[in-house]
Amino acid sequence: MAQASVTVKHENNRETQTSLTGLEIETMLKELQKLKKDISELTNEKNQLLEKNAKLSEENANLLEANLKLEHSLENFRFDIEKYKDNAEDIAFYTGLPDYNALLICFDMVKDAAEHIEYEHERTHPGIQCGRPRCLTKFQEFTLTLVRLRLGLLEKDLAHRFSVSRPLVSKVSRAWTRFLRGQFEPLITIPPREVLKLYMPDIFKSFYPDCVIIVDCTEFEMEKPSALNSQSACYSSYKSRTTMKALLGITPSGALCFVSELFPGSTSDKEITAQSGLLDKLQPYDQVMADKGFNCTDELASVGAELIRPAFLVKDTQFSKERNQPQQDCCQFESTC
Numbered sequence: 001m002a003q004a005s006v007t008v009k010h011e012n013n014r015e016t017q018t019s020l021t022g023l024e025i026e027t028m029l030k031e032l033q034k035l036k037k038d039i040s041e042l043t044n045e046k047n048q049l050l051e052k053n054a055k056l057s058e059e060n061a062n063l064l065e066a067n068l069k070l071e072h073s074l075e076n077f078r079f080d081i082e083k084y085k086d087n088a089e090d091i092a093f094y095t096g097l098p099d100y101n102a103l104l105i106c107f108d109m110v111k112d113a114a115e116h117i118e119y120e121h122e123r124t125h126p127g128i129q130c131g132r133p134r135c136l137t138k139f140q141e142f143t144l145t146l147v148r149l150r151l152g153l154l155e156k157d158l159a160h161r162f163s164v165s166r167p168l169v170s171k172v173s174r175a176w177t178r179f180l181r182g183q184f185e186p187l188i189t190i191p192p193r194e195v196l197k198l199y200m201p202d203i204f205k206s207f208y209p210d211c212v213i214i215v216d217c218t219e220f221e222m223e224k225p226s227a228l229n230s231q232s233a234c235y236s237s238y239k240s241r242t243t244m245k246a247l248l249g250i251t252p253s254g255a256l257c258f259v260s261e262l263f264p265g266s267t268s269d270k271e272i273t274a275q276s277g278l279l280d281k282l283q284p285y286d287q288v289m290a291d292k293g294f295n296c297t298d299e300l301a302s303v304g305a306e307l308i309r310p311a312f313l314v315k316d317t318q319f320s321k322e323r324n325q326p327q328q329d330c331c332q333f334e335s336t337c
Contacts, residue, residue, distance in 0.1 A: 086100075094150060096149070107142050114142070119171055142176065144158060145172065145176035155170050193212065211287040213257060215247060215294065216248060216291055217269050222265075230264075237266070244264065245272065249278065270299060285305070
């Protein structure tokens with residue numbers, strides 16, 4: 001087919017010559033109209049999608065706001081020691097530590113090691129998430145344990161306070177108690193003698209300058225064992241119930257410096273003193289202050305230490321003035337500590 005020159009008139013009234021046939025131009029115009037229609041439909045579809053996207057964005061913002069409110073409500077419901085960070089008295093009440101900074105210092109000391117803490121038959125590893133996500137952070141578990149040790153709260157009570165299950169409270173408190181003992185036990189020791197003298201109260205310097213420790217046994221009530229021989233071993237005639245017994249010691253300035261293992265309640269003070277390891281920490285000429293019922297003079301003398309305690313009234317009806325004054329001084333020190 002021979003091609004003819006066709007004049008095409010544009011929308012701006014300009015005319016151009018083309019070698020295309022009229023049929024080809026008509027086909028192209030139809031395709032152009034179809035493309036314009038497709039563009040129009042796509043534009044409408046795009047606008048509809050933009051409207052849907054705007055609605056979804058609005059719904060997402062509302063959901064995020066609702067989620068934040070729920071998280072805030074959960075945080076307010078769950079016990080949070082940080083609420084009391086500006087009140088040292090409340091921090092001391094719940095944790096036994098003097099203030100919030102001391103609490104953070106103690107946690108920072110164990111934070112890295114806590115990544116390896118063992119929960120019964122389970123062990124956590126840094127960077128590896130085993131099982132379900134933890135309900136509590138490490139700091140919350142640390143706080144829970146301190147609150148339980150300080151106040152002796154029941155597991156069910158703590159479960160409500162921290163919004164977790166009672167078995168989880170039991171699991172966390174047992175694991176952290178073992179863990180904290182291993183971390184902090186080396187800090188409980190009798191300081192060097194020069195340090196003791198540096199912080200010793202003046203009244204001790206005047207009357208008992210060589211006193212390094214004030215000791216006494218304390219008992220903790222326990223459930224009655226099922227075995228009869230264990231019941232007999234743990235029965236305390238002093239408390240009239242089954243107990244476990246420990247020897248505690250503080251420095252003249254009042255710092256805890258010795259804690260023994262637990263012994264059955266029927267164990268005597270002498271046996272505990274001999275088996276607790278206290279004698280290994282004493283030096284010749286050290287003075288040990290105790291109540292008058294703590295009769296371990298020979299055990300302390302075996303390592304060259306001296307026992308300071310109020311004297312017993314044996315035959316006389318009352319102490320003389322000369323004998324009474326040292327007893328008053330000794331009792332005054334014990335009541336102060």
